[in-house]
Amino acid sequence: MGTINGFRGGVRGLSRAVGISAVIVLVAAGCGSKGAENTADTSGDTLKFGASLSLSGKTAREGQLTKEGYDLCVDQVTKQGGIQVGDRKLKLEIDYQDDTSNPDTAGQIVDRFNDSGVKLLLGPYGTAPTGASMPVVERNSQVMVDSAGADDTLFTHGYRRTFAVLSPASKYAAAIVQAIDELANPKPKSVVFLSADDGFSKTVASGGEDAARKLGWQVLTRQEFPNGTTDVSSALTAIKGQQPDLIIGSVHLAEGIAIIQQSAELGITPASGFGETVAPPTPDFVKTLGDKAENVLSSSQWSSAIGGSDPIFGSAKDYVTAFRAKFGADRTPQYHNAEASAACLAMVLAVQKAGSAAPDKVRDALAALDTQSFFGAIKFNEVGENVVKPMSVIQIQGGKVVPVWPKDQAEGTLAWPARR
Structure with a gap:
């Protein structure tokens, strides 16, 4: 295979047996990656992302801020009528599971998502839970966009199915x-x-x-x-x-x-x-x-003065307006919120670019992503880090x-x- 935005060999060495039948859950199909029916999706018009988050435990506050960022992404996608996936427009839903700020639990949740057919994931809060999730994502041929796992060492293991929108630690x-x-x-x-x-x-x-x-x-x-x-x-x-x-x-x-x-x-x-x-x-x-x-x-990772815009959130100033409309006029979005929204944005753009929710196609679309956004530049190097975005x-x-x-x-x- 050729080079896809620096990913030499694309998904060489990884199983490509998943294909169309193992998509996240295009709800009409109703089948998980191991043949288990996903009973949560029955309407036939919903695309589900999975997210393991520290909703309790020592980083619960940061986990809640991350969830707010993901929730805002769902709202903005909904306002635009959903995600365009090929010739269909699907609603976006995020299935949250509490990892209690425990890395081992985060990895187990990723496995459970896979068992239920959820193949596209938004990252947990923090480096340790992200690090525990990455090998599971790889083994299951899932795809994850990392919003809060910043340690450079996460990206030294040769994984090719996790992409981090944030600047490295x-x-x-x-x-x-x-x-x-x-x-x-x-x-x-x-x-x-x-x-x-x-x-x-x-x-x-x-x-x-x-x-x-x-x-x-x-x-x-x-x-x-x-x-x-x-x-x-x-x-x-x-x-x-x-x-x-x-x-x-x-x-x-x-x-x-x-x-x-x-x-x-x-x-x-x-x-x-x-x-x-x-x-x-x-x-x-x-x-x-x-x-x-x-x-x-x-x-x-972000400030409201960052340049750039995107079709989901608009500019950084637009992001502030949308955040306050949802969470209160007295609230100012913090970078934990913004990096989470940016991770969701990257996944949405990749699905739309791929024209499919098949995980291999979404992975390749993420690898090739090169865009400006309310969060700044999003472009991944050969190991999946976003090294083009500076810190503020x-x-x-x-x-x-x-x-x-x-x-x-x-x-x-x-x-x-x-x-x-």
Whole structure:
């Protein structure tokens, strides 16, 4: 076979026995991949995606934001009359199953989807559940669009049926470092990274440390703590005497809140300020910390200032309008919402381009996808990563998320030093 957008050999080495009869569930067929009838689909006009999500457990908040993004996609597709699949227009439905933030459970859910004939999947929240799902997707000849599994190492195993719309983990903290280098005066001379001990967070920290070293900053010894902890005092105590100019947390929500709270309690006030991944754009960050959140920097997969548009959501500004219409005028979409909607968008566009819901055809259409969207550019490299989309950098200013970098997306200027 030839090269499909860098995927040499297309699906070489993978079973192609699935074919048309093993489509997601074109409801009129009513047959699953193992011959089991999918009794949920009887109307003959519905296309079903499956999604394993952390609707409970330690990342339930992020999982709920992901679900909102998927739900908004369903709404927008419905407003357009459904998905055009060949000569038919089908309703879109998403079957959600709670993986309880447990990677093993996520993999089991993917298998159960396959047993019921659901072959097209939207990714779970987080690197570990995504990593547990990917080999199952491959084995079952399913197809998955990843919305929140960012660790670069996920894409080093030769899988060819998972595609990630988000920028890889190695760019998260590196973007914060790059933004500070371009915008800040005076620049920090020293930085320390505090990291949760999961694979994603450690990859993020390593990417940030590499970027800082290249700029000539002094990078102090990284301090790690358990993923999901609410007590980071030992890590903070270890760096207090070193007085770093800048503290960057490679974290999720719980650890990110703990860093800011406990730094204040311990009297740790870095000369330049704080940066963190993931946590600051999440609404609970400001709600919990109040004024303590002020001026904290963060990277973001998306901002409302991103250029590009698509036929489902329109522009980034249109996305904000649609989100508020569904979830409330007082809500502002966060990148967790947007990356989920973008994953659903990619799957919808691939199905329409393929003219079929047959998983092999959808996989090939995803591999060849090259489009602009409300989320920015979507184009996958040979292993399924979207490396053409840059990260954005935001800062909490006046209790709001304000894009400050890159300059063509900035809606405010960097407050510096970023001390509270």
